[in-house]
Amino acid sequence: MQQKKYSIETALAGLKIAALNDMQKASLEANVEHDNILLLSATGSGKTLAFLLPLLEKLDFTTKKTEALIIVPSRELALQIEQVLRSMSTGAKVTCCYGGHLRETEEKNLVEPPSIIVGTPGRLADHIRRGNITIDSIKTLVLDEFDKSLEAGFQDEIAFIIGSLPGIQKRILTSATEAVDVPEFVGFENYFLLNFLNEEGEEQERLAIKKVISEDRDKIETLFKLLCYFGARPTIIFCNHRDAVERTSTLLSERGIYSEFYHGAMEQRDRDSALGKFRNGSVSFLVTTDLAARGLDIPHIRYIIHYHLPATQDIFTHRNGRTARMEASGTAILLLSTEEKVPAYVTEEVEEIELPEELELPERSKWTTFFIAAGKKNKVNKVDIVGFLSNKGQLKKEDIGLIEVKDFFSFVAVRRSKASLTLTLVRNEKIKNQKVKIEIAK
Template identity: 30%
Template sequence: MRPQLEVVERRGVHIVVATPGRLKDMLAKKKISLDACRYLMLDEADKLVDLGFEDDIREVFDHFKSQRQTLMFSATIPAKIQIFATSALVRPVTVSVGRVGAANLDVVQEIEYVKQEAKFVYLLECLQKTSPPVLIFCEKKADVDDIQDYLVLKGVEAAAIHGGKDQEDREYAISSFKSGRKDVLVATDVASKGLDFPEIKHVINYDVPAEIENYVHRIGRTGRRGKTGVATTFINKNQSETTLLDLKHLLQDAKQRILPVLAELNDSTMEEEAETIANASGVKSCAYCGGLGHRIRDCIKLEPHKSVAISNSRKDYFGSGGY
């Protein structure tokens, strides 16, 4: 923090780019003042809220002494961020560019059913679909490292990036991939937002993310600036039916080919039991726990899972060392 404070105190700044935690810390220590600040921009606002930074952002809001203009940018605007915007902003206006929350129509989405033990071998086949550069996404940091080692062993120039790596290693991986020294970048969702790789021809999802919004962000790394791209996604029985249903609807919306295993999924399967109880009692029930009097979005039994998911996401984005 000391070098950052020296720049602020000695030279002054016109713009501050910060993570919520570091900015809140500097404001609390009165090292930075927002008295003269008139503009606040939140990039990937939905992810900040998902990661549990809503209270931190509201604390930053409290440090403004006069009227401000707040801008929130995101490729997906889920209900959570809409609620946050309504409560945190004054008469918010939504500006939509393109198809908000939907997949880019310039990306050809190919879904492949691949058994878990066959994924490594099939990766090499998928890499033949297009020329480099290729971006491979995984949910787990361990898978990122394993895939990089496997590809290097097979003679593929591959780099890796995830929240467990040092900042120096991350920057080297990104720069070598951008410069063309590495043909493949293997990454967690830390590379799905905020990084611009304009020339990517092919995105491979080694596994499907639990949140469909992350899938949209992932495949959005290709097909940029009017160019076309290819996105290949591996699915198998390890994915939940809810995730696969979301994927099916996204493919239908984008007029993409639907794999038979996805086409066979019944949209009403998850709600049938809940609706049966609701019809009998007149009370809506939860599709997750079956309890009466609340819906799945209000289910308290999901809270432990949400806390673990937020904790894991924070570690993956920022590592285990804080801000």
């Protein structure tokens, strides 16, 4: 019988959070008294914890049935929520289901029903149609970033999923914008609204909005100078199209600035690699579409650059939400050609940055990223990787950075100056009696 290991104190300790914020406290209290909750709160304010805590409070930790389903618009958000749950040391089994992941792996994980399933609409609907999910026991439904799911065209899949769940007792919907119209199929009668979007005064103070004028319509030379001006500070550069993302990243590379690019047409491993390098500091610059505007919880992002102007105010808000998260500050930059104007929805005064003539390339990162062809399904964890690199690769603790373990592979940041020797030392060694490929992540 699975015993309840979960407590709020344990969860916060696992996440290295000292205390709940006001929004999270209000969510806990409201969920005690109300079955249907609509939570509106700014990106980066801690919404994930605000719905996970009430969900966990309602779990029966002694049953071996699926009791909660969390539906999200993107695989990145699904993986992020899964990671938060694991860090909370709940004692509850969680399974993540999303497109681009091996369905056979997910099916094996669902044979013994997990307490919590988190996933994207298309893959969850597929599992339900195949009979892989025990739907009768699901009592709690969370629709995270619900407005984004509707924008992405998932309405039919979500309607099918909800229509397949006969025992729903609690529904929690979250959004970072008020532009959310809840369809009837959600069954969201008499919901209680928690609106923390209006308490933005402090957030606005933490987020500065500035502009840079480019004399060239193409703007790439101005972007290059701007990144030199900022230096190697974590920065996300938003473009409106996938081809522009790759082109911009390539042109920066030709000028001596290394960046990773990220968009929805990439293979999952390549997407994981790009985010892993950005998250662990191997690169300071991520060029991306609006795919990265939601769901990515990467701390300490200092700058957001709107290389292309966002199509709507909502997109502008969500892009900017990648910085100035929680108590941190950040700056959003509008990179404008002489033909472009500051959007009308930007009502505050926007300071213009004048770039100096003499600039130096940003410093190269002291980290590089190893790809290790083994992960959770190979029974390899972070402790195994640290031990292997320390014992076989002769690395000291301070030479090993952030480690991310996926199902069948892992990424680990290694001090660049030690990387070549370490690869040579571990070439014929085994991790947990397994010979695996280890190389610099592409």
